[in-house]
Amino acid sequence: MARISLAPRRTLFLRLTEWYTRRRYGKALDPLRALGHNRRVLFTDLRLEMSVARWKALDTDLKALATMASAASIGCSWCMDFGHWENRTRGMDARKVRDVPVWRDSDVYSPLERDVMEYAEAMTANPPEVTDELTGRLLAALGEEAFVELTAMVAVENLRSRINAALGLTSQGFKDHCEIPAAARSATGTAA
Missing domain, CATH: 1.20.1290.10 (AhpD-like)
Structure with missing residues (x-):
């Protein structure tokens, strides 16, 4: 079981992120939900992943x-x-x-x-x-x-x-x- 809630505050940014991952992977990804408790950490993580995908x-x-x-x-x-x-x-x-x-x-x-x-x-x-x-x-x-x-x-x-x-x-x-x-x-x- 996760050590942190996977239900962070439902900001627009989090909702958009979940929508995208549902379309791409069929479900909202738990790591993004966990990081959703800190918008800056989530945003930085997503930017990193988008950059890494281009290597x-x-x-x-x-x-x-x-x-x-x-x-x-x-x-x-x-x-x-x-x-x-x-x-x-x-x-x-x-x-x-x-x-x-x-x-x-x-x-x-x-x-x-x-x-x-x-x-x-x-x-x-x-x-x-x-x-x-x-x-x-x-x-x-x-x-x-x-x-x-x-x-x-x-x-x-x-x-x-x-x-x-x-x-x-x-x-x-x-x-x-x-x-x-x-x-x-x-x-x-x-x-x-």
Whole structure:
């Protein structure tokens, strides 16, 4: 259960934000409701997310694996739930999305994907445990621009996951929409 009310004062800004997220995701997002208790924090968070969405130097799947590995390390069930839905919706391999929490034991990842998740976990550790060897491999594979974006994405996910985990936000059931077989989705009109 959330540690903060998810029913902040219903300002025009909050109502517009909820309307947008309902249109885009099918429901109002709990993190936005929680941040809605402080309009400036909510506004800053939305501006950050809009800016991050425009970063394009790093491959989308690598970005997803990095953010989900960070969320799994922190234990943010809301982020894992939403990340599963978001990445399955855009067509990412279901096995790769599902196996992120146990990536070391899974055979579905390339060496680069493994390095990206190892880097995300190393950055997320407190204190960070990033090594020169791992950084060197990633720089060689990605180049400096994409490597900087990877580093920033992990930092952004740490912000998201730590806020959500500290506020006690848990799954909103996004992942459940991905588990409905395709035939059932088309029969019910539900998008995954």
